[in-house]
Amino acid sequence: MDVDIDVDIARWILEFLVRQPLDDRIVSSLISILPPTNENSGLKKSLLLRRIESEISAGSVSEKILDILEQIEELDFQDKIKQHSDLIKAAYCSVAVACTAKFLNDKDVDSKFRYFDAVRRIWRGRVCKMENAEKVGLISEELKSWKDELEAAVWDESIWDSVLQKSKGLDAVGAVRLYVREEKDDIGPSFLELVAEALRADDKLKGILGFKGTHGGAIQSSGPRDANTEVQRANVVSGRKHVASKRIRGAPSGMSRGAKIIDGDTSGADISGKTFDLPSTPEVHEVQEALKSSSLDLKAVVKDPLPDALNIADTVVSSIERKDAGKQPVEENHVGANPSIAESSGAVQANEGTLGNHCSEHQKDAPRQSLMARSSTARTFEWDDSVDALAGDSPNPGNGVQLPSPKRRVVSPLKKYEINNMKKRRKFKRWSTSEEETLRIGVEKYGRGNWKVILNAYRDVFDERTEVDLKDKWRNLTR
DNA sequence: ATAGGGTTAAGA
DNA sequence: TCTTAACCCTAT
Numbered sequence: 001m002d003v004d005i006d007v008d009i010a011r012w013i014l015e016f017l018v019r020q021p022l023d024d025r026i027v028s029s030l031i032s033i034l035p036p037t038n039e040n041s042g043l044k045k046s047l048l049l050r051r052i053e054s055e056i057s058a059g060s061v062s063e064k065i066l067d068i069l070e071q072i073e074e075l076d077f078q079d080k081i082k083q084h085s086d087l088i089k090a091a092y093c094s095v096a097v098a099c100t101a102k103f104l105n106d107k108d109v110d111s112k113f114r115y116f117d118a119v120r121r122i123w124r125g126r127v128c129k130m131e132n133a134e135k136v137g138l139i140s141e142e143l144k145s146w147k148d149e150l151e152a153a154v155w156d157e158s159i160w161d162s163v164l165q166k167s168k169g170l171d172a173v174g175a176v177r178l179y180v181r182e183e184k185d186d187i188g189p190s191f192l193e194l195v196a197e198a199l200r201a202d203d204k205l206k207g208i209l210g211f212k213g214t215h216g217g218a219i220q221s222s223g224p225r226d227a228n229t230e231v232q233r234a235n236v237v238s239g240r241k242h243v244a245s246k247r248i249r250g251a252p253s254g255m256s257r258g259a260k261i262i263d264g265d266t267s268g269a270d271i272s273g274k275t276f277d278l279p280s281t282p283e284v285h286e287v288q289e290a291l292k293s294s295s296l297d298l299k300a301v302v303k304d305p306l307p308d309a310l311n312i313a314d315t316v317v318s319s320i321e322r323k324d325a326g327k328q329p330v331e332e333n334h335v336g337a338n339p340s341i342a343e344s345s346g347a348v349q350a351n352e353g354t355l356g357n358h359c360s361e362h363q364k365d366a367p368r369q370s371l372m373a374r375s376s377t378a379r380t381f382e383w384d385d386s387v388d389a390l391a392g393d394s395p396n397p398g399n400g401v402q403l404p405s406p407k408r409r410v411v412s413p414l415k416k417y418e419i420n421n422m423k424k425r426r427k428f429k430r431w432s433t434s435e436e437e438t439l440r441i442g443v444e445k446y447g448r449g450n451w452k453v454i455l456n457a458y459r460d461v462f463d464e465r466t467e468v469d470l471k472d473k474w475r476n477l478t479r
Numbered sequence: 480a481t482a483g484g485g486t487t488a489a490g491a
Numbered sequence: 492t493c494t495t496a497a498c499c500c501t502a503t
Contacts, residue, residue, distance in 0.1 A: 428489070471483095
């Protein structure tokens with residue numbers, strides 16, 4: 001834990017990253033980055049569950065899932081959470097068996113070694129470790145009996161077939177799915193969905209902060225409005241009532257420095273009734289106070305954390321790219337990394353006249369819109385110094401809050417910040433003997449220098465290793 | 480993608 | 492402290 005960042009920043013990053021295809025390395029570094037507060041354990045868990053889902057999305061299981069389940073168990077343990085359901089035990093057991101027994105499938109020369117290696121890794125490594133630590137969270141009778149059976153198969157090749165047959169009776173993917181479903185039902189909507197929803201619902205807050213619309217255009221909430229615009233806005237608001245009135249549970253605590261994203265008691269009626277008045281909820285008041293008290297503070301709220309956030313996000317993303325270059329296309333644009341952001345917000349700005357309608361419709365169309373998409377807005381604009389004029393002004397209930405219009409920024413801040421790239425060194429992880437053995441076999445089989453091929457051939461063994469790691473390790477081994 | 484030089488930090 | 496394995500950076 002050597003990166004000390006604001007909880008909120010951690011959330012921003014998380015929200016951004018959670019839309020990327022994550023790998024273990026990134027999840028674990030993310031989790032280690034997150035402040036170790038209790039409220040974050042739910043976040044971590046959601047992240048891990050999500051990771052599991054993506055692991056099984058291809059319809060198969062891997063040892064990574066064991067790892068993740070162990071992490072979840074650890075989290076629950078720390079949280080002194082209820083006795084574990086049987087589902088996580090069943091899932092763990094099925095996956096462990098599947099990951100071991102799969103090596104009984106092939107009958108080539110290496111398979112014996114690989115099976116043995118798997119037994120050692122999974123059953124003598126993971127399972128024994130848990131037993132010794134008296135961590136019973138994932139241990140079941142079923143697991144114990146499988147352990148004996150699989151161990152026996154190490155010495156007795158004649159029972160391979162029967163073990164294999166029996167193992168196929170377990171539906172590992174199904175078991176995992178079942179467990180994940182249970183957890184998700186338990187947790188409820190993900191934190192990020194809640195944030196997004198809270199933000200989406202809280203029109204007032206967005207207006208005050210100058211956030212508006214899907215593409216990150218910002219509007220002035222000041223100035224006279226013509227009747228037409230008012231009608232449009234009113235329509236929009238009522239059209240979204242159901243969102244606003246939906247009860248949000250477990251809403252995030254919001255931003256710790258000044259501005260707050262809060263799930264207040266915002267009923268639909270409240271919103272539609274007071275759209276154009278200054279809302280007088282405590283949350284809004286707090287924001288106003290923050291705005292008034294000091295423009296420097298405001299700048300700090302808006303700008304300060306971003307360099308760190310962007311750098312960290314960028315770091316992690318670049319490591320995703322480094323590792324999985326071109327592996328899978330991402331469904332959404334990388335908000336931060338994509339230069340087209342500037343263009344798209346420009347488009348919205350050009351549209352400012354009919355903005356209210358346009359943007360809000362967009363919101364309805366894309367209800368699962370990324371929070372970061374909106375946050376990128378904040379990045380695209382910076383506060384004008386004239387914000388100082390706000391100090392001393394009393395809020396004007398009739399016209400809403402008067403914020404100076406944010407000034408358009410030409411360069412993408414991400415570009416600006418990516419220069420002083422802060423990169424965190426990976427956690428030091430010693431090579432296990434089985435990894436070394438596997439590397440030797442790999443080099444023998446595929447030849448020295450074909451590190452990527454070797455890595456791909458033994459993905460299970462080389463957990464969290466890169467091809468460069470293999471290369472470096474070989475250099476060490478042959479010195 | 481790989482090779483090779485450079486840096487960091489674990490362990491003796 | 493020194494050695495060295497693991498990790499990072501950069502040129503090809």
